[in-house]
Structures are given as C-alpha cells and as structure tokens.
Amino acid sequence: CSGGHFRLQLEDGTVAEARAVVAATGARYRKLDLPDYARFEGAGVYYAATAMEAQLCADRAVVVVGGGNSAGQAAVYMSRFAAHVHILVRSEGLAATMSSYLIDRIMASDAITLHPFSEVCALSGDTHLEGLAWRDRRSGEETRIEAGALFVMIGAQPCSDWLQGCANLDEAGFILTGDGCSPFETSRPGLFAVGDVRSGSVKRVASGVGEGSVVIQAVHRFIERQKTDAMGCGNN
Ligand SMILES: Cc1cc2nc3c(=O)[nH]c(=O)nc-3n(C[C@H](O)[C@H](O)[C@H](O)COP(=O)(O)OP(=O)(O)OC[C@H]3O[C@@H](n4cnc5c(N)ncnc54)[C@H](O)[C@@H]3O)c2cc1C
Incomplete structure (x- = not known):
C-alpha cells in the first residue's frame, strides 16, 4: 500500500x-474446541439468537456461553421462549464484561441461571444437539443436562x-x-x-x-x- x-x-x-x-x-466467529462441535453447528450450536433459533428450541433448556453484551442479550431474549437459560462463563462473573442493565435483568430473572467458573466439556445428540455437559473449573464437577441449543457468544x-x-x-x-x-x-x-x-x-x-x-x-x-x-x- x-x-x-x-x-x-x-x-x-x-x-x-x-x-x-x-x-x-x-x-x-470464535468456536469452542470440543469433539463433534462442527457436526452440531447449525443443528443446535448457534452464533445468533433470533426469532428463528427461538422457534427451534422453544420450551427446551438452552445454554449461552460468554460474558459479553451479546451473550447477555441472547440470554435475556431466549428466556422468553426457552424452558430455562443457563449462562456459562469461565471467570467469576459478568461485572467486568457486561453492561449493568443486562446483569440486572439476568439476576432478576427466574428463567436464567449464571454458572461462573464453568466451561462446556461435551455435546451429545444424533442429528441435532440434544444435551451437553459443563465442568466447574474449580472443583472439576460435571453437570449434564438435556438442551435444545448452545449459543456460542465468545466474540469474533x-x-x-x-x-x-x-x-x-x-x-x-x-x-x-x-x-x-x-x-x-x-x-x-x-x-x-x-x-x-x-x-x-x-x-x-x-x-x-x-x-x-x-x-x-x-x-x-x-x-x-x-x-x-x-x-x-x-x-x-
Ligand atoms: C452462524 C451465523 C449466523 C448468522 N445469522 C445471521 C442472521 O440470521 N441474520 C443476520 O443479519 N446476520 C447473521 N449473521 C451475521 C452475518 O452473516 C454477517 O453480518 C455478514 O455475513 C457479514 O457480511 P460480510 O460481507 O461483512 O462478511 P462475510 O459474509 O463474512 O464475508 C467475508 C468474505 O471474505 C472472504 N475472505 C476473508 N478473508 C479473505 C482474504 N484474505 N482474501 C479473500 N477473501 C477473504 C471470506 O471467505 C468471506 O467469503 C450470522 C453469522 C453467523 C456466523
């Protein structure tokens, strides 16, 4: 130049x-390094939470990974349709990375649970994502749930x-x-x-x-x- x-x-x-x-x-878009991840992209693993994804996983549990505003907006939006929304962050919380108005809405919602120090460790399903597991980074304890969607909101x-x-x-x-x-x-x-x-x-x-x-x-x-x-x- x-x-x-x-x-x-x-x-x-x-x-x-x-x-x-x-x-x-x-x-x-940044991705998670997990076995079978590519297989579930577009079939339960999404990078945007729009009306289309909301329809696909209505009344099922969903997991949002990420602590920024995109993750917060996805969690709040999906809480209107999903059975429950789990937010996973690797750090201790959201204060350093998310706007306070979103944190307030997440904390006030019965439909959203924040899991600090947590990261996804396994995905399961046949042709579509049906469940996943996450691990507590401090204790190593694993939690498995049935889930209709995983929203990966960790930047681009x-x-x-x-x-x-x-x-x-x-x-x-x-x-x-x-x-x-x-x-x-x-x-x-x-x-x-x-x-x-x-x-x-x-x-x-x-x-x-x-x-x-x-x-x-x-x-x-x-x-x-x-x-x-x-x-x-x-x-x-
Ligand atoms: C899974 C997913 C779902 C999405 N869903 C929606 C949605 O529902 N609605 C919505 O509005 N938006 C959605 N988006 C966002 C939307 O796709 C982007 O905003 C849009 O595609 C951006 O267009 P762009 O032309 O800037 O870049 P891109 O569409 O990313 O195109 C960039 C192109 O440049 C090429 N390229 C990169 N580097 C080089 C290089 N060095 N030399 C030559 N070529 C290069 C790439 O191969 C690519 O073809 C979604 C994004 C993803 C990942």
Whole structure:
C-alpha cells in the first residue's frame, strides 16, 4: 500500500493493482474446541439468537456461553421462549464484561441461571444437539443436562491480517474507518472497509449489504478527486 496505489497478491500468485480497495473480508466467529462441535453447528450450536433459533428450541433448556453484551442479550431474549437459560462463563462473573442493565435483568430473572467458573466439556445428540455437559473449573464437577441449543457468544476474529499494516485497526483487529471523506474510508486514503471486518459495524447481513452499496459512491468520488488532484472532500 505504498506509492499511491495498492497491490493485492492473490492465492494463485496473481497480483492485482488498484487505485482504491474495499475490504469486505468479514470475521470468523470464535468456536469452542470440543469433539463433534462442527457436526452440531447449525443443528443446535448457534452464533445468533433470533426469532428463528427461538422457534427451534422453544420450551427446551438452552445454554449461552460468554460474558459479553451479546451473550447477555441472547440470554435475556431466549428466556422468553426457552424452558430455562443457563449462562456459562469461565471467570467469576459478568461485572467486568457486561453492561449493568443486562446483569440486572439476568439476576432478576427466574428463567436464567449464571454458572461462573464453568466451561462446556461435551455435546451429545444424533442429528441435532440434544444435551451437553459443563465442568466447574474449580472443583472439576460435571453437570449434564438435556438442551435444545448452545449459543456460542465468545466474540469474533476479524479477517484483517492480509492488510499487513496498511490501515489502523482497533485493539481487537477490526478496521477503523471514518478518517477520510467517507464513514467507510480508513486511515489510508483509497482503502475502504465495510461489513463485519469494519470496527463498530452492526454485524448483520442487511448492514453489510447496505454499507457495501453506499461505499461505491465514495470510491468513485475518491477516484475523481485523484484525477483532478482536488484537495478536501468536496460536497460529500
Ligand atoms: C452462524 C451465523 C449466523 C448468522 N445469522 C445471521 C442472521 O440470521 N441474520 C443476520 O443479519 N446476520 C447473521 N449473521 C451475521 C452475518 O452473516 C454477517 O453480518 C455478514 O455475513 C457479514 O457480511 P460480510 O460481507 O461483512 O462478511 P462475510 O459474509 O463474512 O464475508 C467475508 C468474505 O471474505 C472472504 N475472505 C476473508 N478473508 C479473505 C482474504 N484474505 N482474501 C479473500 N477473501 C477473504 C471470506 O471467505 C468471506 O467469503 C450470522 C453469522 C453467523 C456466523
């Protein structure tokens, strides 16, 4: 990304050159390292708690892994549909990682139980998740329950390694934007980022698609500015 243009090396060795680049490489959702985990992804192991998952596990116990706000929101939402919601965290509690309004709602709910110092150790089921076990990290004691769903809410790893220092990233590695003439331009003029890989983006399909369509106008404006050597952002 030096010399006023970009060079992208592709997997087959081809090099593409461009005056502007839009990064839309998304993020990999962190997973649990468990036997049979992949078999149950989409069949009881989920990364989002929406109306669809709520329907699939209505009136069954569900387990949420994670101590951040996404986990808290999933637990509170699922408590409206599930027989019971168990939240598992490896640490001693939620105070350091979750907003207090969510902690208050979780603590006030009879339908949600928090299990500190706990981690999932086994999954069971045939074609769909039917049960799981977790282990208390202090005592080693195992608890087995029948469960219709496991929500894994332990963050995402942005696919931004390939940028190799071309743009500023936040502390988790998501690409920072808003530095240039567009909300999607990065610290490097001509390099834009949209979707899940962008720091602060809403991690949903509709917002990724929306950002992807809006950014193209900013790319055109950037190229026009370069052609005319214009300074400033014009009427953006
Ligand atoms: C299991 C699951 C369920 C979800 N359910 C919903 C839902 O119900 N509703 C909703 O709105 N959202 C949902 N989401 C979130 C949604 O999928 C994302 O917000 C959306 O896909 C983000 O789009 P994106 O284009 O930014 O990234 P992605 O869809 O992740 O696409 C990024 C692409 O870039 C490619 N890539 C990565 N690195 C490189 C590289 N170095 N070179 C070339 N290519 C690269 C990847 O292979 C991938 O094809 C879900 C996500 C998951 C994981």
